[in-house]
Amino acid sequence: MNIRGILNSTSFFSVVLDAGQLDDLAAATSEVRFGRGEVLMRQGEIGTAMYVLTDGKVTVSVHQPGGDKTVATLGPGEVVGEMAVITGERRSATVKAKGRVTALEITKAALAPLLAAEPKLAHRFGTMIEQRTGELTGRRDKVRQSISVGLGREQIAARMTSYYSG
DSSP: OOHHHHHHHOHHHHTTSOHHHHHHHHHTOEEEEEOTTOEEEOTTSBOOEEEEEEESOEEEEEEETTEEEEEEEEOTTOEESHHHHHHOOBOSSEEEESSOEEEEEEEHHHHHHHHHHOTTHHHHHHHHHHHHHHHHHHHHGGGHHHHOOOOOHHHHHHHHHHHHHO
16 A cells, blocks of 8 residues: 555544645655664654554553553554654654564654644644544553543644644
8 A cells, every 4th residue: 555545544644634735745655664672762862753554563562660560552554753753753653563563654844834724723633632542542541641642633733733833
């Protein structure tokens, strides 16, 4: 499947973006590969990209007193790193490849023209992130406060607007 097809089949984007916006995002997106044990992102870092996993699995862990705790294993079709790229927050978790991983890399620079052309996208992304946070809470309820910034869609949209306008 091509980049456009993958983005279209990923609800994080297909629910928020129209066909033309998906085309524009696909044109600015690249495929990247990670080897076993390679770090896609580290907790605390400033995020410059988010990823749509297309092949392989990653582990998501958070650093806590007493050591790192794995909170999720994610695979094809799932998105990682979106909060940092959408809002400018620091990474809330470390994500490592369990084996070989292929992903689509979507940078802040790829999203910026879409948001400049359609400011209402910030609210739609905010709604999507709020829904994802609710879904992830069920999976990670014991470490929820460690991995969630605790923001609602309006706060996410406001941070996104501020982050992309500055």
